[in-house]
Amino acid sequence: MMEKPSPLVITLAPTGIVPSRDQAPHLPITPTEIATDVKRCFAAGARLFHIHARTEEGEATCRREVFAEIVGRVRQAVPQAILCVSTSGRRFPSYQDRSEVLDLEGELKPDLASLTPGSMNFPREASINSPEIIGRLATAMQERGIVPELEIFDFGMVDYVHYLIGKKVLRPPFVFNLLLGSLGTLSASPLNLALMVERLPAGAFWSAAGIGRFQFSMNALGIAMGGHVRTGLEDNLFLDRDKLQPATNAGLVERIARQAEALERPLATPEQARRILGLPTLTP
Numbered sequence: 001m002m003e004k005p006s007p008l009v010i011t012l013a014p015t016g017i018v019p020s021r022d023q024a025p026h027l028p029i030t031p032t033e034i035a036t037d038v039k040r041c042f043a044a045g046a047r048l049f050h051i052h053a054r055t056e057e058g059e060a061t062c063r064r065e066v067f068a069e070i071v072g073r074v075r076q077a078v079p080q081a082i083l084c085v086s087t088s089g090r091r092f093p094s095y096q097d098r099s100e101v102l103d104l105e106g107e108l109k110p111d112l113a114s115l116t117p118g119s120m121n122f123p124r125e126a127s128i129n130s131p132e133i134i135g136r137l138a139t140a141m142q143e144r145g146i147v148p149e150l151e152i153f154d155f156g157m158v159d160y161v162h163y164l165i166g167k168k169v170l171r172p173p174f175v176f177n178l179l180l181g182s183l184g185t186l187s188a189s190p191l192n193l194a195l196m197v198e199r200l201p202a203g204a205f206w207s208a209a210g211i212g213r214f215q216f217s218m219n220a221l222g223i224a225m226g227g228h229v230r231t232g233l234e235d236n237l238f239l240d241r242d243k244l245q246p247a248t249n250a251g252l253v254e255r256i257a258r259q260a261e262a263l264e265r266p267l268a269t270p271e272q273a274r275r276i277l278g279l280p281t282l283t284p
Helices: 031-044 063-079 095-103 131-144 157-166 188-196 212-225 251-260 270-277
Strands: 011-014 046-051 081-086 112-115 147-152 175-180 205-210 229-230
Touching: 011 251, 031 046, 031 063, 031 251, 046 063, 046 270, 063 081, 081 270, 095 131, 112 131, 112 251, 131 147, 131 205, 147 157, 157 188, 175 188, 175 270, 205 212, 212 229, 212 251, 229 251
Parallel strands: 011 046, 011 229, 046 081, 081 112, 112 147, 147 175, 175 205, 205 229
Antiparallel strands: none
16 A cells, blocks of 8 residues: 655745746846745745845846855745755855855755755757765855755666765755756656655655656646655746746646645645755754
8 A cells, every 4th residue: 555645845946047027027136036936936835935035137146145145035035944955066066166055054955955966958058067066065055054956867866875875975855856848857747756866865855846848748647656746947937838828826726736636635835845855843
């Protein structure tokens, strides 16, 4: 008899590096816009928020002070939100740039930070993650009590995570985002998702994410398979495959909530989400 799946944790990736306001009229860019969107999506059921920072001109940035303003505004608007900050190598290859955000302290310290355990090609650019930088970022996160959010785009990245676990570079809790469907990475199919999940460490938390038109199907599979889901304008800008209905972050979260209800997966409360992720509970 199958175990009853845990309540569903919805991750929202509201902004990303690539999308522009021209492509997505509802894309939140400024710290105030991001905090407002997080509050709206938290009310709709999202619990974990994967944050990228932008300059006032809308360009991606890794500057600590910009992340500090975003995190501060989100914490003020939604104290129970679980926050993950990006250390992406897509635009910022150096360790110094990528690790700036890990120095946030006190109430600004993030719960998680992204860590991609391998390099890959996207449609128009590469994301370079050398073994040295992966190890240094993982070590810095562990030293600061920040949980790595492992961004997985191919099978080999899961194998490398197992290697890092064996070397004690990574320790529990293990939090995985499985991102399928981008050109140059693993294609989005039920078989690929199932094989990837089968390779994960025992007891790992995992979310299914599909890029572009694959978002809806990968989210549905994640719910049905007992995992969790990631959605948001970072990954997909439309509500339909024909790209006629521009999405909002809240609309994407609400769609997940409807899927979950149909599949009899209750949404996690804030306290349940922290427990499922292996994070400490918030003190009053």
